[in-house]
Amino acid sequence: MIQIAEVEPRQESRVNLLRYGPAKRVLRSRWFPFLLILANLFVFVLVILTGLFGTPVGNRNFSIIFVWIVWWALLIVLLIPLAGRLWCTMCPIPAIGEWVQRRGALVPRSRARPLSLGKEWPKPLRNIWLQNFSFAAVASFSAIILTRPKVTGVLLLGFMVVALGLFLLYRRRAFCRYVCPVSGFIGLYSTVAPLELRVVDRNVCLKHCGAQGKECMKGSAQGYGCPWMEYPGSLDRNSYCGLCGECIKTCPLDNIALNLRPVGADLLVPERRLDEAYKAFIMLAAAIIYSVVMMGPWGWMKSWADLGSGSPVHFLGYVAMLVGSMLVVVPGFFLAASWLGRLMAGVTHIPLRRLFVAFAYTAVPLGLAAWIAFSLGFLFINVSYAIPVLSDPFGWAWNLFHTGTHGWTPYVPQVLPYLQAPTLLVGLALSIVLGDRIAEECLGGRSHRLRALAPVAAVLTAATVLLLWLYLG
């Protein structure tokens, strides 16, 4: 029996999945997540091989279809909204590097020294700015990456090599934590997910010290110390826990919980950072620009974005437009709204920067909704390319499963508006609810908070209408 009085108030609405024996047994086994990673590594190797050696025709090449349609849609439509960083649990990119660093793939060898210089990550880079820039860089070349199998193959191989290098130089998963271009937004949007890894009781962690204590950080014969350099006892947001499950294995006091929890709970935690704020802007801006360029009818934009066929000057123009909206236009709207809200609520003693950074988090639910709506758009239309590609991954006219000649079939495009509009409007509603909480948090009370919120709510609504116009107008 759980004694309610012992439970921290925030756990009232949590359900700890590890209370179910089978779930715990699976997550404690060393085969988890090893087998998942192995399966994905197999696919990943196939992606790199087909990318490098297969047909240059993107929609007949396994790499393009399985990375940019199947994986991407799964990630943004299902994994992140439902399970946060669950992708990082099974991601193959850092696998080789991590196994090399650990000198083993499966069984922890607690006394073996890691194969790594074991340096500490430089202090000024202990944030997600590097990930903001790595994402912006990849995003700038997206029209080429998304359409050229070779580029996709080289890029993913490059990620793996960079990860390996960083595993050899730095402690643990420095690559994932500070460099990986997708990590930043997975972390940011994972705050929305109704799943979290936390400790059952923080007091148990606090008392558990001394030579034997804190196995979650140091590692033990059961598992490795937290690869993401987190201390589970102080986790209060999903952003930087890679859901790798090591601490479930190492904690000798059975104090780790994998909770189902209310949607978006982390967004109410008043830890607000400028690097995360910019991540939120960058993602919202990217969703809008991608919708314009890839879903819109404007051919000139496509040729500007496509360095492979267009002129470098035009491409620079496209990059300026993309990066400009990420770093200037979208943040500019939020800055103006925060300034106006501050004025309207008569709270000019509160630093503008504080409101600006805090209100940026309202772009998280809507941004995620925009990405889901955008991804649904191409998923339904283009997922049928996956069928022939399964039989003929290299585009060499193989027919492994007799599906090689299946033609392109867009599925139920007429249903799309019925999915996209509700997704966007739910995102808008959640963003405004969050904005209300943030206004309360910044103003230190409830009075005038709606006045501070109003301009931000207007910007969010305008962004929603713009997205509706791009998808349905």
Add this chain to the structure above:
Amino acid sequence: MRQMRLGAVSFARRKGALALAGVMVIAVLAVALGSYFPRRGGSAVTREFTVSARRFSYSPERLLVHQGDRVVIHLQPLDVTHGFYLEGYGIQTYATVGGESTAEFVADKPGMFRFRCSETCGPLHPFMVGQLDVQSGTRYTNTVFLATAAAALMVAVGTVVYVGRRGRASDTDS
């Protein structure tokens, strides 16, 4: 006391879930209303377009018709073989360079419909998109967009009112 708080939390949660379900219903209704909006007068005519296709766009890129019009589209690829697939209407055709193919249909559904290339024609082929605007009635309006945009405004105002009430309703609890 704790019992009461627990009760309040689960009540608030249920109310929140209900409100979100309400938002979804509003959005779905808006799309449905926009799609089946009764057509205002104006007589249907035949609209004929010659659409040239070149990697990776169509020209003209947007076609404007009125609901009920008979639409005739002549597809003329200029560089390589291109296709034409109209979402929502399910019409598909293709033509080779120098050739022409014709698609003919009645634009009975209002809204914006993308047409896209259905013949692999190069790297950006999956993004080769054009747009057919079927406007309902004589006022040049896309009712699907108007209805959903109005729903967005409703949801925004409704949410602000909803969170505004939270202040008054729960001022007493801690």
